Amino acid sequence: MSNTAKRLYYIPYMLWIILFVIAPVALIIYQSFFNLDHQFTLGNYAAYFTSGTYLRMTLNSFWYALIITVATVLISYPAALFLNQLKHKDLWLLLIILPTWINLLLKAYAFIGIFGQNGSVNQFLGFIGIGPKQILFTDFSFIFVATYIEIPFMILPIYNAIAEIDPALLNASRDLGATNWQTLTRVLLPLTRKGVVAGVQAVFIPSLSLFMLTRLIGGNRVITLGTAIEEHFLTTMNWGMGSTIGVILIVMMFLSMALTAERRHKRKGIGTGAKEK
Amino acid sequence: MQKKNKLGRLYLVFVFLVLYLPIAYLIYFSFSTGSTMNTFKQFTWANYQTLFADTRLIQIVLQTLLLALLSSLIATIVGTMGALGIAATKRQANRNLMLSLNNILMVSPDVIIGASFLILFTMLGISLGFGSVLASHIAFSIPIVVLMVLPRIQEMDHALIDAAYDLGASGPQVLNRVILPFITPGIVAGYFMAFTYSLDDFAVTFFVTGNGFATLSVEIYSRARQGISLEINALSALMFLFALVLVLVYFFIQLHQTNRQRRNKEKAGGAAK
Amino acid sequence: MKKLMSFFIAIVAACLLLTLGVNRLEHAQGDANAKTLNLFNWGDYIDPALLTKFSKETGYKVNYETFDSNEAMLTKIQQGGTSYDLAVPSDYTIEKMKKEHLLLPLDRSKIKGMNNIGKDFLNKSFDPGNRYSIPYFWGTLGIIYNDRYVQADEMQHWSDLWNPKWRHSIMLVDSARDILGLALVKNGDSMNTKSVAQVTRAKDSLDDLAPNVKAIVADEIKMYMIQNEAPLAVTWSGEASEMLANNSHLHYVVPTEGSNLWFDNLVIPKTAKHFKAIYAFLNFMLEPKNAKQNAEYVGYATPNDKAKAMLPKAIRNDKQFYPEPKTIGKLQVYDDLGLKTVGMYNDLFLEFKMHRS
Numbered sequence: 006m007s008n009t010a011k012r013l014y015y016i017p018y019m020l021w022i023i024l025f026v027i028a029p030v031a032l033i034i035y036q037s038f039f040n041l042d043h044q045f046t047l048g049n050y051a052a053y054f055t056s057g058t059y060l061r062m063t064l065n066s067f068w069y070a071l072i073i074t075v076a077t078v079l080i081s082y083p084a085a086l087f088l089n090q091l092k093h094k095d096l097w098l099l100l101i102i103l104p105t106w107i108n109l110l111l112k113a114y115a116f117i118g119i120f121g122q123n124g125s126v127n128q129f130l131g132f133i134g135i136g137p138k139q140i141l142f143t144d145f146s147f148i149f150v151a152t153y154i155e156i157p158f159m160i161l162p163i164y165n166a167i168a169e170i171d172p173a174l175l176n177a178s179r180d181l182g183a184t185n186w187q188t189l190t191r192v193l194l195p196l197t198r199k200g201v202v203a204g205v206q207a208v209f210i211p212s213l214s215l216f217m218l219t220r221l222i223g224g225n226r227v228i229t230l231g232t233a234i235e236e237h238f239l240t241t242m243n244w245g246m247g248s249t250i251g252v253i254l255i256v257m258m259f260l261s262m263a264l265t266a267e268r269r270h271k272r273k274g275i276g277t278g279a280k281e282k
Numbered sequence: 283m284q285k286k287n288k289l290g291r292l293y294l295v296f297v298f299l300v301l302y303l304p305i306a307y308l309i310y311f312s313f314s315t316g317s318t319m320n321t322f323k324q325f326t327w328a329n330y331q332t333l334f335a336d337t338r339l340i341q342i343v344l345q346t347l348l349l350a351l352l353s354s355l356i357a358t359i360v361g362t363m364g365a366l367g368i369a370a371t372k373r374q375a376n377r378n379l380m381l382s383l384n385n386i387l388m389v390s391p392d393v394i395i396g397a398s399f400l401i402l403f404t405m406l407g408i409s410l411g412f413g414s415v416l417a418s419h420i421a422f423s424i425p426i427v428v429l430m431v432l433p434r435i436q437e438m439d440h441a442l443i444d445a446a447y448d449l450g451a452s453g454p455q456v457l458n459r460v461i462l463p464f465i466t467p468g469i470v471a472g473y474f475m476a477f478t479y480s481l482d483d484f485a486v487t488f489f490v491t492g493n494g495f496a497t498l499s500v501e502i503y504s505r506a507r508q509g510i511s512l513e514i515n516a517l518s519a520l521m522f523l524f525a526l527v528l529v530l531v532y533f534f535i536q537l538h539q540t541n542r543q544r545r546n547k548e549k550a551g552g553a554a555k
Numbered sequence: 556m557k558k559l560m561s562f563f564i565a566i567v568a569a570c571l572l573l574t575l576g577v578n579r580l581e582h583a584q585g586d587a588n589a590k591t592l593n594l595f596n597w598g599d600y601i602d603p604a605l606l607t608k609f610s611k612e613t614g615y616k617v618n619y620e621t622f623d624s625n626e627a628m629l630t631k632i633q634q635g636g637t638s639y640d641l642a643v644p645s646d647y648t649i650e651k652m653k654k655e656h657l658l659l660p661l662d663r664s665k666i667k668g669m670n671n672i673g674k675d676f677l678n679k680s681f682d683p684g685n686r687y688s689i690p691y692f693w694g695t696l697g698i699i700y701n702d703r704y705v706q707a708d709e710m711q712h713w714s715d716l717w718n719p720k721w722r723h724s725i726m727l728v729d730s731a732r733d734i735l736g737l738a739l740v741k742n743g744d745s746m747n748t749k750s751v752a753q754v755t756r757a758k759d760s761l762d763d764l765a766p767n768v769k770a771i772v773a774d775e776i777k778m779y780m781i782q783n784e785a786p787l788a789v790t791w792s793g794e795a796s797e798m799l800a801n802n803s804h805l806h807y808v809v810p811t812e813g814s815n816l817w818f819d820n821l822v823i824p825k826t827a828k829h830f831k832a833i834y835a836f837l838n839f840m841l842e843p844k845n846a847k848q849n850a851e852y853v854g855y856a857t858p859n860d861k862a863k864a865m866l867p868k869a870i871r872n873d874k875q876f877y878p879e880p881k882t883i884g885k886l887q888v889y890d891d892l893g894l895k896t897v898g899m900y901n902d903l904f905l906e907f908k909m910h911r912s
Contacts, residue, residue, distance in 0.1 A: 018364030018424070025421035026386050029398035033390075041894045058902075058909050084297045087290035096533040097294075103525055104301045105478040107308065107518050108502050114510070114778060115304035118319050121782045125307075141784065142770045153300065157478075161471045162430060168467065169437060199433035206385065207429050207475075214391040220729060224770025225908050231391050236905065238393040239626045240731065241898045251394045258389035262382045318801050320782045338603070338619065341580040348573035355566050400634050410636040466559050473562075488627060492637035494593065494618035504598030504621035506774035508853065509797045511599070 030255065037248040049249035059233065063253070066229040069148070070212035076152045077208050078201065081159035086193075088160070089167045098164055105157050113221045116150050117141065120222075142224035150222045151215060159204040166200025167193070202265055210258055230254060305522060312515035319515070329516040339501070339517065346481065346498040349412070353419035354476035360420070361427025361476075362469055366461070368428065369435040381432075384425045392485030395422060400489040410492030418490045419480045426479060427472035434468030435461070592832035593618045595628060595639040595824075602852035609839050615832040632657055632824045640827045641836065646681040646818045647732075649688050650891035658687045659823045665834040668841030675880070676818065676858035679888050688820035689837060692855035694792035695878065695886060696733050696815040698808045704786035713741040713810050716787070717760075721767045726780065726788040729773045731904035732889060732897075733815060734761065737789060740813045746887045749896045758903040765911045780805060791817065792876055796854045799875070807875040809882055816886035818858070 040046045053059045084101075091097050104112075119125050120140040127137040140146050170193070178188045194201075216231030225232070230250055237247030307319070312330070316323040333339065364384070371377045387395060399421070403414050438461065446456045462469075484499040491500065502514055594601075598621040606617045620639070622628040625648040631637060633655065644652065652658050663669065669689070676690045700710045704724070709715060716725060716737075727734050736746040738757035748754060769785050780788050781801045795807040821840065823833055839845055846862035856876050857863055863871050871877060892900070 012367060012370065014363040015367035015370075017360045018367055021360055021364070021421065021424055022380075022383055024402075025399075025417075025424075026383050028402060029395065030386060032398050032401060033394060041898065058906055061909060080297070083290070083293055087294050090287065090290060091294075093533065093537070095536070096529070099474075099529045099533075100298070101301065102474050102478065103522070103529065104305055106481055106525055107305055107522060108499060108514075109482050110484075110499075110502055110506065111308055111510070111514065111518055112304045114319055114775065115307040117775060117778050118782065119303065119307060121779075122784055123782060141779075153304075156297075156301070158426075158475065161475065162433060165430075165467050165471055166433060166437075169434075199436055203429050203433045207388070207426060210385055210389045213389060216391065220772055221775055224726075224772055225729060226770070226911065228905075228908055233905065234391045235393055236901055238397055239624055239630075241901045242626060242629075242894055243898050244397070247394065251390055254389050254391075255386055258385055259382050262378065262385060316801065318778060318781055320778065320801065336603070337580055337583060341577060344573050344576045344580065348570055348577065351566050351573070352570050355563065355570075397630065400630070400636075404634050404636045408636075462559060469559065470562065488622070489631065491620075492631075494620060496620060501598060501621060504623040506623060507597055507793070508599040509774075509777055 033248045033251050033255075036244050037252050039245045041243055041245065046245075049246050052246065053249055053253065059230075059250070062228055062230050062233055063257075065227065066213050066215075066231070067257070069151075069215070069227060069229060070209050072148055073151045073155060073212045074205055074209040076148060077155045077159045078205065080152065081156055081163055081204065082201070084156075085160050085163040085167055088164055094168075098161070101160055102157050105154075109154065109217070110221075112154075113150065113218065116146075116153075116222060120146050141222065142226055144223075144227070147218060147223040147227055151212065151218055154218075155208045155212065158207045162200040162203040162207065163197060164200075166197035170196050205265060206262070209261065213257065214254055305518075308515050309519040309522070312512055312519045314512060317511060318509065319512070329512045330520075332511075332513045333516045333520070336513065339513070342496050342498055342501055343517065343521070345412075345495065349416060349419060349497060350477050350480040353416055353480050354423055354473050357420045357423035357476045358427050358469060358473045361424045361472060362431050362465070364424065365428045365431040365435055365468075366457075368432060381428075384428050386425075387422050388425050388429075392483065393489075396486040396489030399486060403490060410490055412495045414490045414492070415487055415495060415497070418486050419483065422483070422486060423476035423479050426475045427469075430472035430475055431465055431468040434465040438464055590614065590829060590832055591616045591618055592829055592836055593620065593638055593640045594836070595620050595622060595632075595642040597621060597643060597819075598623065600643065600819075600853060602849050604852075605840075605845055605849055608845075609836060612839070613832070613835045615829075615835060617836075629657075632826060635826060638826050638828045639824050640829050640833050642822055642824050643691055643819050644822060646679065646820070647889040647891045649820060649822060650681045652822070652824070653682070653687060654891065657825050659825055659827060660686050661689070661823065661837075662834070665838075666841070667838050668843075671841055671843055671846070671859050671861045673858055673860040673863075675883055679818065680890060681818075681888060682820075688818075688822045689841070690858040691819045691821050691840075692793070692850075692853065693816065693818045693858050694856055694876070695809045695817070696737070696789070696791055697795065698810065699780055699788040699790060699795055699798060699805055700808065701780070701783060701786045701802075701804050702806060703783070703804050707806065707808075710787070710808060711810065712812060713737050716767065716789070717741075717764055719767075721787060723767065723769050724786045725764075725767050726769055726776055726785045726790075727771045728776055728788075728790045728794070729771045731901045733791075734771075734789065734907075735900055735904055736815055736889075738764075740810070746813075746815060747890045747892065749892055751899060754900060754903060758907055761907045762910050765907070768911060771908060771911075777801075793855045796876060800854065809875075809878050809886075811882060811885065813885040813887060816883070816888050818888070 037049055038045055038047065040048055088094055088097050088101070121127070122137060126140060131137050174192060175188060178192045183191065214231035214234065215229055216235045219225065219227045219229055219232055230253070234247050234250050237243045237250070311319045311322065313325050314322045315326045315328065368377055368380045371380060399418050403410060408414055442460060443456060446460045451459065482499060484503045487497050488500050491497070502510060505511070505514070592615045594617055596619065606619065610616055622631070625645050628642060628644060629648060629652065632639065632642065632652070649658070672690055676693055677685055682688045698710055698716070735754060735757045738760040739746050739748060739753065742753070742756055742760060744753045744757065772779065774794070776788055776790050777794050777798050779785060780798045783802070783804070792807065798805050799807060821837060827833060840849070841859065843859060843861035843865060846857050846859035847865040850857035850862060850866065863877070
């Protein structure tokens with residue numbers, strides 16, 4: 006069987022890349038060189054790199070996406086681990102995904118009610134004697150809700166990575182006298198690295214361009230690049246500037262991909278794999 | 283070890299509580315006579331009655347489900363093939379390039395994707411409607427499928443595939459008998475994620491829809507200016523319940539099958555003795 | 556492999572079932588061959604009972620498609636590929652659409668009941684002589700206050716918002732024109748100014764307001780105010796009516812020194828195809844009886860004077876939503892300022908938002 010024939014199945018995917026990725030990206034790059042008068046210009050990029058507002062926004066986006074991703078990993082990893090120890094784990098996994106099928110806007114409205122001055126959380130805080138606090142429009146509420154939304158996207162790949170580990174390996178580690186902590190850092194983490202990376206990509210990359218939650222829950226206290234793009238495309242109709250920021254987001258994604266990419270592909274020992282983290 | 287398990291259970295209970303808290307909140311208010319989700323007034327079924335009388339909304343729900351099921355099915359097939367292709371790419375640099383291209387649609391905000399797809403479709407002369415929305419949903423769901431399937435393929439032991447070829451298996455045979463069974467969990471995960479993406483999308487759908495085709499997200503978002511009525515809560519409650527029942531039924535069928543298999547095995551084992 | 560196949564087969568079966576269901580419903584809603592009218596409107600912005608009534612009376616089936624912002628709607632009509640017969644843009648968008656030749660003129664000879672509309676709402680700067688548009692609903696920009704925290708006499712003017720007493724108390728609606736506009740009015744400038752100096756001065760005033768600003772949000776402002784999240788908010792009368800209906804402590808004020816007057820209007824975009832249906836619908840909606848029913852359902856102020864006269868006294872005498880002619884005289888309708896000036900407004904507003912964080 007020839008190599009080319011073996012890879013016929015690759016064709017639809019390549020068609021997709023050309024039609025729905027390369028063509029739109031070319032369109033975006035093309036537009037980013039035009040100003041409001043439809044003249045060719047580098048002004049959009051100049052505006053981006055010389056404006057303190059945009060640079061601060063970029064930093065904001067990166068920072069919040071990072072926090073959201075880290076928070077999501079920290080919550081999802083143990084959850085995926087414990088899920089794997091349950092008896093009917095497939096069922097429980099499905100139940101983790103189920104909440105994502107309810108409309109995002111509705112869930113955000115529910116959170117507004119829950120976190121409000123007279124909401125359930127503040128009533129509880131009052132009940133235990135702490136007294137009501139301002140929760141909405143704080144970094145906490147924004148990160149909480151963003152994390153809430155991303156959790157299933159992180160749990161799923163990590164869960165799959167853990168599920169395929171041979172339990173004998175973990176038993177062996179314990180039999181050899183490793184503590185639980187050692188088993189976790191030396192055996193589990195390195196073996197599930199690919200799952201974590203997939204989860205991080207599924208969470209971090211979209212988080213860079215969050216915009217709706219920054220307004221709904223954050224009250225526009227947090228301004229990210231997503232906010233600016235939304236505005237340029239929908240309010241000011243300055244598609245050139247919007248596309249410019251889009252191009253910058255794509256470049257940032259390429260960079261973060263390069264950072265998380267698998268380095269040289271060779272099978273490393275489990276011990277060194279752990280240190281590499 | 284016992285203690286750790288208990289702690290783990292407790293942690294999971296907490297995670298589930300948080301995940302279902304807003305949903306419980308939504309469902310709770312679907313029984314309120316008020317018109318907003320702020321204060322619960324009196325118990326009523328009225329929101330459900332309005333919902334069942336609203337054929338337009340029910341039609342939108344069916345369309346949305348059809349779109350989500352179908353688009354994620356096609357996206358899963360194309361995405362899985364793509365992931366197989368990427369995994370088979372020999373050069374590291376090419377593989378990373380493909381992955382980066384793959385992720386572009388995930389990093390681009392929905393408005394950009396929506397606007398550029400709209401320009402694309404009008405340039406190609408494709409009329410807007412179910413077809414254009416379906417194509418767009420397939421398009422933005424593919425990357426997440428690849429992300430879910432690829433790690434699974436990479437974890438595969440290459441010796442296994444080589445062995446299959448050595449034993450004289452053909453390409454399709456290896457794919458069907460060795461590779462696909464191994465990566466099934468990744469494929470199923472990809473399908474569910476694609477389904478989620480499709481259900482949740484608003485901006486892309488809005489731009490590329492037309493000729494009377496609407497999805498639930500577009501309907502809900504465009505109602506925000508007037509205030510979203512509790513009829514939508516009732517709808518969410520029903521959809522949630524329906525999904526829950528579906529999951530449980532699926533689970534019990536599975537349970538039944540594995541039980542039967544185990545019993546059969548035990549019987550066979552007993553007979554051997 | 557078997558597991559995967561059965562999974563996929565189940566999905567395909569579900570798809571087939573759903574297709575069947577969709578077809579059934581389409582038939583149930585009317586003859587598939589019936590003549591249609593494609594209406595492009597904000598979500599839930601018409602009484603569905605009126606659509607049914609219209610279909611019964613005229614035999615036209617209404618396809619109701621929705622949008623959530625003027626600009627998003629504009630983009631769709633600009634690009635074509637769709638066949639919307641009627642759309643409901645706001646005032647400044649109409650001017651923009653006119654400039655870009657996206658609208659078709661109304662054939663006034665086919666329209667009955669135009670004189671039901673109040674004189675105050677016709678012949679506005681965005682469409683002199685109403686050649687392209689018929690007012691659908693109208694409203695103002697104003698201040699919502701919660702009487703648990705704020706006395707009525709404390710909140711009569713835009714400048715009252717700057718009182719240090721309201722530290723961290725105000726919610727603003729996320730709209731550059733409106734928020735910079737209120738600062739412009741406070742400084743005595745026009746809401747339609749193109750002067751960079753004046754808008755920059757307005758932005759500086761807003762920076763002074765920043766300590767009082769609690770959050771800048773959009774449609775969800777209703778939910779926030781209803782649950783007493785903040786004592787004060789700046790928003791449109793349309794949003795206000797929904798809030799007041801749900802929280803008796805809330806009141807709406809239009810500052811007497813001036814504010815914005817906005818309109819949503821029925822227009823015929825260039826994508827229109829079914830002209831008979833269009834005029835049938837316009838005449839249907841101009842009928843006082845129907846306009847009144849719609850105003851009661853949506854809760855916004857109707858420009859149809861005859862319909863207004865039919866509304867309950869409590870509603871039509873409510874100064875909050877039907878202000879006195881003296882106040883109406885001071886209100887300004889937004890002009891389309893052109894992309895560059897709109898960009899300037901938005902950039903300054905974005906800086907103001909960043910200033911707060």
